[in-house]
Amino acid sequence: MLLALVLATAVSRALSSDDPETRIVAAHAGGILLGMRLGSALLWPADYGPRALGDAPGHLREAVSRPPVFRRDRSLLESDGDPWTVNVIGHGLFGSEIYLRSRQCGGAPLAAFAWTAGASIAWEYALEGSVKRPSAIDLAWTPIVGGLVLGELRFRAYHSLRSEDPGLLRRIARGLLDPLGSLERAAGAGC
Template sequence: MRPYAAVFAASLIALAPVAGAQSPPPPPRPHASSWLVPILHGSGLLLGQRVAAMRLWPHAFSLEDGTRNLDHLAVAYSQPPVFDPRRRLFEWDGDRWEINFFGHGLMGSELYLRARQCQHGFAASLAFTAAGSVLWEYGVEVWNSRPSVNDLLWTPLGGALIGELRFVTWELAASLSPTVRGIVRAVVDPFGELERALGTPC
């Protein structure tokens, strides 16, 4: 065999495993943006909160006194939201600051995070969270209490702050091993992970 033929044959033998090896599959394409999943998630969240509030504070959140409930509704739509600047920060509506700060902040972060995971940007997710806050104040809680400036402002703002931290952590977990990734994401977004396990696309 001539020298150049031997070199050519050796090159083919050396390249054979590379040519035969399958290239790694391309990364999955991100799903299209969706509002259906965040809306369904948010609706379930508000309904769940309403039921929980009726269980924990039956007198304050009762719907059994129709006249009283309608009176609250009339006041809510005829007067501005509650705001008492003489009270401490996050207690402008008379509720304890822990409920306003943590409760409404976490509620907002659930709405914000779900929108971000479904391919929506910061502004759209913030607007979605603000809409959810208005719906809660003027559509769900309105039957028992007057809407609050504190809640209307902090739910979207605190929700965006906490929600963005949760979203970044959830995304960074993609680089971890499957087991660790599953644990981190379950801690950061337990409801979302359950919904995705049941088949939601985002």
């Protein structure tokens, strides 16, 4: 409960910040987290749906009172019991999306890493923590590989396509590298 309060306070401060870039990154991260939680409820209703929320208080207590899951009898990328595709691709893309938005809004690599780590902690301990214990591999993979590696690669690739007259192919490539950011900028987000 204390963790949820701390996270809610941090998000509230970010959203009420005088810095528009901070508000954009916070809103983007919140939207991604909410979308992931709703998507999980649709894909796995028995585990994440409304009926499962009855067990949320017990799961949240367990999430903050026990260490993250790391099963030594499984491969590293499946050490939390999830398929490697969920951990490698899903958490990699999640981390890169949060990291990229921070970088696109002027954040330095360390600030983008902090946003990514914070979003990963919020997911593992609050949103997913309501149904199962946090995952050690997810807490590490999301900000390090998803953020610092994949997110920074996306950022550099996007910016390498800058041009005074970008042309259709460059605009398409930039849209593919940052689809959500492209939609947000088209809607007037600014960065």
